Amino acid sequence: MIEIDRITKVYNGVTAVDAVTMTAESGTITVIVGTSGSGKTTLLRMINRLEEPTSGEVRINGESTLATKPHLLRRRIGYAIQGHGLFPHHSVARNIGAVPRLLNWPKEKISARVDELLTLFSMEPDQFRDRFPAELSGGQQQRVGVARALASRPDVLLMDEPFGALDPIIRARAQDDLRRIQRALGSTIVLVTHDMEEAIRLGDMVAVMDGGQLVQHAPPAEIVTKPATGFVADMVGDMERPLRLLSLVPLSEVMEDGDAPGEALPADSSLRDALSACLWTGRTAVPVERDGLPAGRVTLDAIRARAELGA
Numbered sequence: 507m508i509e510i511d512r513i514t515k516v517y518n519g520v521t522a523v524d525a526v527t528m529t530a531e532s533g534t535i536t537v538i539v540g541t542s543g544s545g546k547t548t549l550l551r552m553i554n555r556l557e558e559p560t561s562g563e564v565r566i567n568g569e570s571t572l573a574t575k576p577h578l579l580r581r582r583i584g585y586a587i588q589g590h591g592l593f594p595h596h597s598v599a600r601n602i603g604a605v606p607r608l609l610n611w612p613k614e615k616i617s618a619r620v621d622e623l624l625t626l627f628s629m630e631p632d633q634f635r636d637r638f639p640a641e642l643s644g645g646q647q648q649r650v651g652v653a654r655a656l657a658s659r660p661d662v663l664l665m666d667e668p669f670g671a672l673d674p675i676i677r678a679r680a681q682d683d684l685r686r687i688q689r690a691l692g693s694t695i696v697l698v699t700h701d702m703e704e705a706i707r708l709g710d711m712v713a714v715m716d717g718g719q720l721v722q723h724a725p726p727a728e729i730v731t732k733p734a735t736g737f738v739a740d741m742v743g744d745m746e747r748p749l750r751l752l753s754l755v756p757l758s759e760v761m762e763d764g765d766a767p768g769e770a771l772p773a774d775s776s777l778r779d780a781l782s783a784c785l786w787t788g789r790t791a792v793p794v795e796r797d798g799l800p801a802g803r804v805t806l807d808a809i810r811a812r813a814e815l816g817a
């Protein structure tokens with residue numbers, strides 16, 4: 507659990523982060539969202555002490571971050587940034603193993619962890635571990651960046667616009683991957699974005715920043731249906747309303763008996779995911795699975811009917 511307690515940062519008399527208090531529960535994704543200059547990155551970087559707060563405190567699992575030297579703290583906290591920051595002259599395996607090596611893990615344990623992470627990110631270890639970053643696509647580089655941040659099994663993973671450089675289709679895939687991996691590993695993630703759609707899609711909780719202040723901290727459905735301020739409403743308003751509502755409804759709510767061709771979607775994915783899958787592959791229905799077993803199907807007609815109802 508991360509407790510952020512009245513944390514403030516003042517740069518040359520200008521308050522970048524203004525007495526922000528919030529808690530991120532263990533095993534959840536919190537997305538900090540706001541416009542440029544709202545203080546998101548500064549807030550994130552105060553969690554691992556890349557920035558020292560002017561006042562206030564952060565506690566991780568009950569312990570003040572001030573109790574640990576910053577460089578030791580940062581070995582326990584994964585950090586992934588836009589553009590991934592991979593070392594260009596190191597292989598994929600060496601990049602992913604960077605922090606475990608600093609922690610003096612035995613060689614075999616490091617290579618086992620590298621292979622485990624590559625597999626988790628759908629990259630065949632034999633094919634990828636000896637490549638260099640320049641020999642990977644943008645999406646693969648981004649996955650290696652996130653794998654590296656997770657390598658030492660950190661308590662907490664901080665991510666600053668990790669998908670900012672990806673095109674929209676790969677971006678949606680990368681977001682789904684992150685969610686799947688986060689669920690599998692039970693990691694606690696705090697992620698910064700300026701994209702409200704990404705925040706709604708990924709966050710268990712969404713924290714909206716405006717002018718250095720935290721203006722709303724709530725589950726995605728509440729942000730969409732009960733925006734606390736005009737600023738939050740405007741940010742939500744930038745998303746297309748019907749799509750936004752569809753992204754809040756799980757497939758299980760409109761699923762019917764029967765089968766459909768093509769790759770199945772999990773029952774807890776959203777109608778928006780099903781709509782994208784239909785449009786992308788030209789299907790009129792998608793199969794739904796639960797715990798890997800067929801559970802039914804969702805049709806384009808049912809999605810349309812739900813969108814017209816205002817979800």
Ligand SMILES: Nc1ncnc2c1ncn2[C@@H]1O[C@H](COP(=O)(O)OP(=O)(O)OP(=O)(O)O)[C@@H](O)[C@H]1O
Binds near residue numbers: 517545546
């Ligand atoms: N090192 C610094 N020195 C002085 N001012 C800074 C410094 N870092 C950030 N600021 C200021 O603090 C405010 C918040 O910056 P921050 O980078 O946290 O915003 P942000 O919401 O992450 O923006 P963006 O999305 O553009 O990265 C801005 O007004 C910025 O100019």
